[in-house]
Amino acid sequence: RAYTSAATLLAEADAVCVAAPTMDHFLLARTAVAQGAHVFLDWPLTTSLSEAEQLAQFAEEAGVEIGVARPLPVTGLLAARPDGWRPRLATMTLVGSGHDATQDGADLPWPQRIAGLVGLALALAGSADVQRLDAEADRGAGARLHAVVFSLRFRNGTLVHAHLREGTPAPEDAFRLDASGQGLRVSARALRGPLIIESQDSASLSDAGPRAMPSRTSADTQELTAFIEAIAAGQQAPVSILDGLRTMRLVEQVMERLR
Secondary structure, X not given: OOOOOHHHHHHHOOEEEEOOOHHHHHHHHHHHHHOOOEEEEOOOOOOOHHHHHHHXXXXXXXXXXXXXOOOOOOHHHHHOOOOOOOOOEEEEEEEEOXXXXXXXOOOOOHHHHHHHHHHHHHHHHOOOOEEEEEEEEEEOHHHXXXXXXXXXXXXXXXXXXXXXXXXXXXHHHOEEEEEEEOOEEEXXXXXOOOOEEEEOOOXXXXXXXXXXXXXXXXXXXXXXXXXXXXXXXXXXXXXXXXXXXXXXXXXXHHHHHHO
């Protein structure tokens, strides 16, 4: 059904997905929350950390959920982890170009690529309590970023090292994850998986299937579907605005180190 105005839609909706330019996210989400509707936001959540913090407060006061999409399409990758597993060490590499729309997840601007790996690091560590953060950048003419390296030492013992650089790699070389901990080695060669899990004796425990990657639309639908199912069951959003805030705050710290 088509609606002639947002007000008409919100008067009837229990939950809405905001698919609009980022500059409109705050106003649309705030209006929906004020009407008592649950909201799903794409990334970037808002134009500033302050706006996102206000939305989180509005949602708490209204008793509604705001779910968010991850900056990079790694939902399937994270869902394939063994229950309760977290790495002791993890390294991640993302290679791509902000103007190359052929690469999965690598055709995004630098802030979103950095946010994607920061968010993935937080999810893998199962914590936002960072003890130490280091970051360095290689810049070219006009201060254009060529490469970024950052490391996060979490208080729970997890250490994550991330490397992002410009380039036009083959799809199988655009992303790499290698992690180990609790007697397992975990790896992936694509943002959408599969996730390869091996025991320390190198015997494969599971292989999530062929390396073919689903379309971006299916990944987005997976996140939105999980949000709607959680709301219908009276549960919290699988990835909430509070998770998004943790990522945004840490990204700000990384960017501060790079300035």
